[in-house]
Amino acid sequence: MIVSDPLIVLVLCIAGTFVWRAMGVAIANRIDISSDIFQWFNCVAYAMLAGLITRVILIPSGMLAQTPDFDRMAAISAGFVVFFLFRRSIFAGTGIAFTTFLALTTARNFGLI
Numbered sequence: 001m002i003v004s005d006p007l008i009v010l011v012l013c014i015a016g017t018f019v020w021r022a023m024g025v026a027i028a029n030r031i032d033i034s035s036d037i038f039q040w041f042n043c044v045a046y047a048m049l050a051g052l053i054t055r056v057i058l059i060p061s062g063m064l065a066q067t068p069d070f071d072r073m074a075a076i077s078a079g080f081v082v083f084f085l086f087r088r089s090i091f092a093g094t095g096i097a098f099t100t101f102l103a104l105t106t107a108r109n110f111g112l113i
Contacts, residue, residue: 067105075101
């Protein structure tokens, strides 16, 4: 049976999402965040995030693919340095990386570099 009524599809999607969220709430209090399995899941999540960020920087798609590699590498390098200089401040590192990338892109568009 193929469900084609948008209202039924919406209700089924909401129900499917709610079930998983409700199960998460039900077991959240029973999770020991210092357990080995939780630490393993945490490491896997960070590794996946690092892989996705690396892919976006090294093998971009869409509009980002039109920017020079140097601009992306300079921005991420500046952000990384500032991240450590400001006592591992994600806000400072991200802000500098964004500002560096924006400045380099703007300078290229105006023919300054």
